[in-house]
Amino acid sequence: MAKSTIVEKVTEAIRPAIDEANLELVDVEYVKEGGNWYLRVFIDKPGGVDLDDCQAVSEKIDTILDELDPIPQAYFLEVSSPGLERPLKKPEDFHRFKGHLVHITTFAPVDGAKSFTGKLLDYTNEGIRLDVKGKQILLPHQQVAASRLAVEF
Template sequence: MSIAQIKSTVEALIRPFLEENQFELVDVEYVKEGKNWFLRVYCDKEGGIDIDDCGRISEYLSNKLDETDPIPDAYFLEVSSPGAERPLKKAQDFTRAVGQHVFITTYEPFDGLKEFEGTLESFDEETLEVQIAKKTHRIPYDKVASARLAIVF
């Protein structure tokens, strides 16, 4: 089973539980680090997720994975919050992040830059507008390589 298939299977297993309990699935990762495989599930909810929530999600998912056994390798299961610098992956993540400080990298330069850190002013599912030092940069959504919320100190 490919990594993409494992991620898709895990998402399908966990989604009903998350929806029933008003949690949001932020991301699923299945990665090899050194000799070990890690299945990481990032979840959130309105007001933030806590360690008890992560424990409930982990227990549910662990039981489902034991029942279906979709992953051939030994792995470590980790369930956690996406953190303060939450990744922005889906269109709804960008919509929710309007008005917040973000860090964005692009596949190619726009306005001479490939990295943008500033306020996400708008997002219309085709273009992001990021304001940096009183200048607004328009970035095509399909040219975003990575994006996350950014903490301002």
């Protein structure tokens, strides 16, 4: 079974349990590192998640996955926070984090660059608008390869 199909099936199966716990399902990854497979589930809530949240979700979804058995090989289940530099994937993510510092990479150069760090101004049908050092830049959705929050030190 393809990795993307596994991620879709797992996401669909576990979303109700995560919603029921009043948590946000940020992302699901299924990756091979070294000789091991990992199913990583990233959750969040306002104010952040703690170890108890991760443990409770892990126990709930472990039961669901045991019953569904969507993954043919052995894997490690990891449930965690997306971290300070959480990915921005859904339109709701971009709306929620307007005004925050973000880092976006593009598939092809936009205004001569493929990497942008700036204040998230807006998310529209045309693209993602950033303020990068006082200059507004519009990044078309089809050009965006990855988006995440950025941390200033």
